[in-house]
Structure formats: C-alpha cells, structure tokens
Amino acid sequence: MRQSQILQVGRDEAPRAVSVQIAAFIADPIMRWMWPEAHEYVTHFPRLVHGFGGGAFENDGADVTAEFLGGTLWLRPGVSPDEEALKRLADETVAEPAPTPRRGHWHVPESGCRRPPRHPLWRASATGGRQ
Numbered sequence: 236m237r238q239s240q241i242l243q244v245g246r247d248e249a250p251r252a253v254s255v256q257i258a259a260f261i262a263d264p265i266m267r268w269m270w271p272e273a274h275e276y277v278t279h280f281p282r283l284v285h286g287f288g289g290g291a292f293e294n295d296g297a298d299v300t301a302e303f304l305g306g307t308l309w310l311r312p313g314v315s316p317d318e319e320a321l322k323r324l325a326d327e328t329v330a331e332p333a334p335t336p337r338r339g340h341w342h343v344p345e346s347g348c349r350r351p352p353r354h355p356l357w358r359a360s361a362t363g364g365r366q
Contacts, residue, residue: 239300246292249285252299255306256284259363269329279328286321288360290314296357305364309357316360 244252257280260266261273266283270276288308291297296309310316 239302239304241298242301243295244292244297244299248299249292249297251303252297252306252308253281253284255299255303256361256363257281275328279324282324283321284308284361285317286324287316289317291360300364307362308360310360311357
C-alpha cells in the first residue's frame with residue numbers, strides 16, 4: 236500500500252479541504268437526515284464543517300493528504316467549534332426538529348463534558364476520506 240504525504244493547509248486551501256469532508260460524509264445517515272436532498276447537502280454541509288472545524292485553518296490544524304483524498308480538521312486546546320454559527324445553520328436549514336433522545340441516549344458525551352481531561356488535547360472536529 237502506498238503512503239500518502241500529509242500536508243498542512245491554511246485558509247487559502249479551505250475550499251478543497253472542506254470538499255474532502257463533503258465527499259466523506261455524503262452517505263452519512265445523520266447528515267442526510269438533516270439535508271435529504273443532494274442539493275441541500277452540498278449547499279449547507281460546508282457551513283457545518285466550518286462551524287465545527289473552521290478554527291483549524293487559522294491554528295495550524297488542517298491536515299490533508301497530498302491528493303486531497305482524506306483530511307482531518309484538528310482543534311487545538313482553546314479553539315472550539317462556533318456554536319452560534321452551528322445553531323444558526325440548524326435553525327435556518329434543518330426542516331424538522333431533531334428527534335427527542337431516549338433516556339440515557341446522550342449521557343456519555345454530556346458526562347465527558349463535565350469532566351474535562353487534565354491535560355490540553357487537540358480534538359478532531361472532522362475526519363473524512365474516500366478511496
């Protein structure tokens with residue numbers, strides 16, 4: 236198997252790096268629940284990627300393969316997703332409200348937020364690729 240070179244990209248290559256995520260998540264059931272029509276998905280998903288991982292481009296955290304076939308947007312300690320932009324995106328583009336979670340369904344992520352790690356961590360906000 237051939238190893239691909241990993242490159243760090245900045246804001247100037249953001250459209251290409253975001254397109255990697257678009258291709259990677261096009262069949263994801265949750266993304267397609269949010270935007271069932273292909274046109275909706277390709278129109279709105281880039282805003283989701285920027286909301287979750289846009290801070291990676293300004294903070295040396297956007298990595299892609301040299302061929303732009305895979306990539307990860309890393310958020311370093313102190314850099315967070317843009318929650319206001321994500322809420323605005325959901326309010327403006329998602330047709331129906333999210334289903335109500337069953338009791339206990341989201342307790343693992345919530346408990347993880349209550350007990351942050353002792354050491355600063357980089358978080359992968361978006362990782363995707365294609366064959």
